[in-house]
Amino acid sequence: MKIRRILATAVAAAVTTPVLLLSVTSAFAETKPAAQSQDKPSVAELELAAAAAQTAYDDAVAAQSAAYAALETALSDTTPLALAAAAAHAVAVDAATAKTAADQGVVDAQAALDALTDTATDEERTAAETALTDAQAAATTAAEAKTDADAKDVEAQDACDDERVAAARTYEQAKKATAAALADKEAADEALAEAKEEEAEEGGEGGEDCVPESKLTTVVTGLPSTVVAGTKVKFNLRVTNGSDKAMDEVFPFAYVHATDTSGLKDIDDLVHLQWSSASNSGWQTVDNEHYMDAISPLKAGAHADIKMRLTIDASAPAGNGVTFVAGDYFNDNGSCGGTPDLEGYEFMIAAAGTDPGDVDDAKPGTTKPNTDVQPQTGTSASPVNGTLASTGSSSATSQLALASGAALAIGAGAVFVVRRRKAGTHA
Structure with missing residues (x-):
């Protein structure tokens, strides 16, 4: 059984100003798993990229x-x-x-x-x-x-x-x-190592195809539409199994992303998201990579609530933010699936000392990012979507935009590298 992670750069390009309108395309590819490999570079392509990055570094x-x-x-x-x-x-x-x-x-x-x-x-x-x-x-x-x-x-x-x-x-x-060449080389080497690790895991594990499950929902309530820098706010994440079958393990996922008002400067290091649940009462930091603790099991028609806490550093400039939530399930019989989309709840960041007055709760965004990337080779690349792969759950991670010679080796469209981890490493 595997889990997915979804990183910040998968959505950062979709930031719009002055109001942040972020969302993510479907977490599941509409095509069959066999076609999903077209959305990410192969090990052979990454080997070429790593070799090109090594040559560029040696030349530098x-x-x-x-x-x-x-x-x-x-x-x-x-x-x-x-x-x-x-x-x-x-x-x-x-x-x-x-x-x-x-x-x-x-x-x-x-x-x-x-x-x-x-x-x-x-x-x-x-x-x-x-x-x-x-x-x-x-x-x-x-x-x-x-x-x-x-x-x-x-x-x-x-x-x-x-x-x-x-x-x-x-x-x-x-x-x-x-x-710069060393950074490119290290990124290329890491991408290649992760791809080889994934390939090895795929070769050693079976399992049924994971499927989108629209009746597994993740809903945020109580998150203000404006949060003042230097304060912290608490809100709730409810995970609901609206299907007619129990889910043996459900893994909630959350991720926060923020920019200044221009939408061009990333200020993720100034926003901090934490969670707490009935099974883990202490505040745990959301690291934008891993699931929260599993809900085991989540019966048909049942829900579970997770406490969330968002803290924004006082030094944060006025800007825009979004909190994404999703959930995946894994059953003992090998079946798995998850919410079809990441749901993004948008909020504005007010400068420290600002009095926003009474504000409404943050609402899910409606704008989808444009993921139709044109590679450097001139041919169009398929949209890059995070997918649950045939051997278990996985995620799209903006591993690297391989620079210089490395980018030429695999094309600018190959900026996402899928990485799978064992469920036991989610914490």
């Missing part, structure tokens, strides 16, 4: 290594620009020395002229005046040479510095690219 590591070597070279004193800068600086130093000497020559020539007495001959005075004129001309020439040398020195130093800055930026970009 090599590029980072080359960028680091280039940076070390640029920082050395032996590059052409570094040598040119050193030479230009030496010329500027010599020009400064020459100007200082020329300026001193003017001072000395002026002093010699001033030192002449009334007894000096015309020839001596003329010679002193000529020496001063020559010294002044030499000083002017030396000043111009220094100005030119200083400009070339600055230009050469700037060129050398620019080369080093560019090399440093290239290295930083290479490091970021390596980190």
